[in-house]
Amino acid sequence: MEEELLKENNFIELPDDSQLIRGTQNIADLGKEVDNTAPYVCIIAAAVAKKYSISTWSSDLVDYVLTGGLALYELANVRFEQAPKFEIPKISLGKDNYRVFVDYLFDGQFSDIGVEKALAHRLFSKYEIGLIVTSYYSCAVFFKNHLYYLFDSYGNNEVGLSEGPHNKGMAMFARFKNLEHLVKRIVYNKTKREMAESFKFSDFILFSIKVETIRQEALRAKGSEVMASEGGEDGMGEDENVVVKPEVKESEVLPEPRNVVG
Secondary structure (H helix, E strand, O other): OHHHHHOOOOOEEOOOOOEEEEOOOOHHHHOOOHHHHHHHHHHHHHHHHHHOOHHHOOHHHHHHHHHHHHHHHHHOOOOHHHOOEEEEEEEEEOOEEEEEEEEEEEEEEOOHHHHHHHHHHHHOOOOOEEEEEOOOOEEEEEEEOOEEEEEEEEEEOOOOOEOOOOOOOEEEEEEEOOHHHHHHHHHHHHHHHOOOOOOOOOEEEEEEEEEEEOOHHHHHHHOOOOOOOOOOOOOOOOOOOOEEOOOOOHHHOEOOOOOOOO
């Protein structure tokens, strides 16, 4: 952990001992379908984390994730919650291509204890990246080099706290030294966004996200082929779950962002 914290980075130190990188916009600046777009933004955040080391992220990269998430949402043939299993055959980030697998892990009542247990025992015991989805809030979570990260695409203030349902503030990427602080931020931001609604109880769904690099030779061999929905090479479509395979077209490759450390 200490070695990772000593690396040159763009994170700003906050009073609560967390660290923050803010974008220059939030998801609401890109369109009206905020809650439908947010899970796709989280998927792009996972792909971007595969391409760019987390310690090198910048404000430009936060904005880049928002733009890519909107593009992916527009290419998807269903809303995210309509399918518990996603396979995205190809996401192109500059000259690099990635395949993304999103799998359902757990669902339950939203609470500090419930979320913390799910992340500790269901997600981070086996995976580095996850996605939390609720009715009005979705976020991507990461565990890397003994540090925890949160990508929140909604409007947040200068210390990474939600500005509520009014969509003010900026998207942000935050770093935490322990799971408890990560969970507290998720719970606060999610609750703040729902303040205009009267929820006595709320549920959440937890997904794992796995990102694989597609070698250029394999990509050329496959061409524009999209695997049939009844099953890919890994048999992901062999059960009753719906497998969604929106393809990012070559003409819609996301350009390289300007990502500068320091």
